[in-house]
Amino acid sequence: MTGQNETTFAPMQEAAELLGQFTKLADDFIFIIDKNLFYRYVNPSLATLFGCSPQEMTGRHLTELFPPDSLGVVQEHLRIVFKSLKTCHFRDRLFFPNHGGELWFDARLTPILDRNGSSIGVLGIARDVTEDRKTEERIAQGKREWEQAIDSLPLLLAVINNEHRITRVNVPLARKMGISVEEAVGLFCYEALHGLHEPLALCPLLRAETAAENDECAMEFYEGHLGTGYLANVSSLRNRIGSIIGCVYVGRPMSGGERAIKPQRRGEERMKLLMRSTDHMVSVHDLQGKYLFFSASPEVGTLTKEVLGKTLLDFFEPSQASRMLERLLRAAATGETLTRLAEVCCYGETFRFFEQISPIKDAAGNAQSVVTISRKLGAKDQPREQSPLVPQNMQGLTLREMEVLRMIASGLTNKEIAEKLFISGKTVATHRARMMRKLDVHRTSALVKIAIKLGLF
Template identity: 30%
Template structure:
């Protein structure tokens, strides 16, 4: 209560006491004049304190003297009046002092009770947050008390019913009850001061199984007998889950660490091994535990100190990651070694993580590739020399062999012209055969030179319109002296990434063959198109695993065809299935086609039947 309110209440209490005293006049008269002032003064002392009580006593005695003591309605300062006023004031002081003490004690008790209540609420909230409940068992009176959190841990409403030991055991997981009961009972029986246990409980509200940690302390009387037990129940389910997760994570890390094929070592600042994985231990030929504490340079390199190239030393020096290739005969090969700084929480260098990857096979492969490249360069030199010799041979064939053939053909023609009247039929036939042979020999030389040329000419690939290229070849065939009805069907917009000159040779040979072998068909048909390899295309048709859907070009005719038995031989030089008199040629054309297609990384094959035409297929890599 504020200070001024205390004195106002004291002043207001005086007229209240006077009015009550007037009310008692009919009953008791004017005797006992202070009968109402005393209780009012005591009340003011209890609720307002010493000062207001003295004020009430002093003013109350004066007013009472004025209204209820003879001579009334006067204020007399004689000895009796002063004595009564003094007694009243002293009484008020005493009563006020006692009341002040009682009031102070009451306020202190109220504050302590409030603080205790707040403390209990904080404790309950803390227990709820920590999932930590408390209990107390009075063994003398068999009285058990649970905190609210114990109820919650057991899946009960706080203070749902009076706690009992039996209710506690009912919430313990059935398989754990005997163990839990024995733990508490044996601690009492054996006189131990404490006991501690972990067990499972079943929450009544949900049936969920939780794990709790219990700890209890016993208290004794003066004779040493245990009379009270105080304990706590801590729900550690989430903690257990975290611990199990950490254990699993550690086990997974351990498995990963040991399953990595690279050799891993953790080194300290003194080049000592802190830990190695299985791959490193196996390579060193000792157990992982035996590696701990060894110097890396001793057990790996057999040296008394770190080698000059040591990446770990460099990492310790500048705190950076370092990588180098190391040849170590003791470990049987070459290794790519990297070191990464290992730091603590404050960034202080603890060592490094040393990882070595066995690159022996890679280095061997690199050496093999280098050797193959050297061999290839040697082969290229030899090939260039062979090509030069082949060019010289081709020149010789082109000039030195053609000259005698031209002489034979020319003199044969001269004999036919100049001595026609002297030659009989047989003589002229012989000369005609000689001329035909030399001309065929000349054509054969030309075809051989062309075949040789297509395997040596430098390729220049670009995106070519095969449809346009084929159209030009068809136009040239239509302009030959032969008057024939031949229908060309050329698919539009056929494009290919290839050498234009070489593909022109391919189309000239394929269209030329089709033109030749349809010469006996009055309604000849020659077609250029494309299709895709089926998934299950057989090997003899060019299909291989992974080539399904590949673009295939084809040239089809409805000419003489061939026996399919001989299909594979048709791409061999000089192979012919028809007589010269029936269909002339050298047998070089399809061989030339095959070599050009193979230079493009493609394949060729042919299908057909006697008198049912033929179809030549080719791919372009």
């Protein structure tokens, strides 16, 4: 080596000697290598790895120590540092004959610059992460085997975050959705799994906002959007401190026996029969949609006793149950009685009810449950063909217009109606004008007479 080179590398040699005073006992592998790829310093740990002492290794060229495959890896990382003049971090495997195989290293290479900013060498600090790598490989292998097992099960599985977006699905569910596993990630669960435009009110993620800390938030229902014959269960996911961070969707195919006993077990058909036969219903629900009290007049069978402790999902499709719970929660949130005309769909058949929904408050004034009084609008509530007070086009009124009509008949102003229905006063005025046009009347008193005739007031 020329005298000029010795002068150039003198500061680096001084640094190496100073470094050696602090790194002799270090477990990490520490070295300095010059731009000609000669080792200028190695600590005992690295020298032992090559089967020599630090003195024997210092001054030797990189090519004398590494076999060809590993040499190319080390040279490439050094080339990047010398060229970029920036610290380089890498994790790679190198072959060490003295240790009988490959070792994985996590290394950081930092350029050593002279006063002019030119690179004259590299300081390297590396750590043996072979055991960590083996652990990672075992975990990855276990994950692959687990995913293969999950994909082979006849279950529809999805993991959903607290923003209602799908983060993981298995292959069977992706196939049911008609897309790939990758395409399913990021979709809103209520759109992809239930075919809805917003989350179900009974969704565990929404219920978690009002549930007690240790309450289990889950729901079970018959999934119809992805095909018939699936029983779906959705349960909340919690982190280590108990906070809900998402939920798990599990759909399993129903057995023939389950499909056969489904109407008897869950009571959908009996609820439909009750709605056909009854005129009035009174029910009390908690804020999770569970029946605390139920009565009907006239009563049909023993259903009024069997509903206690069950939820709306036990008797109605998820979308219908969700709409019903939304109305209960609105009454509880406002603390006021809500009156409305509602359509209730019970497995293919639709019923119209006039509902009065009132919160039941505790001593502190907080709503803990909700009572609903429902009166069915049957044939006697429909317009009579020859009645001059009820026009023939009464059927053309929408449910919202009939609801506004009832409130007009009760003497409420546009502003009061708007507040109760959570709409603007302008919208109420529009409903009033449309009703007058449809019914061919020109005074509010005529609207009131029609409402009374229909039994809306």
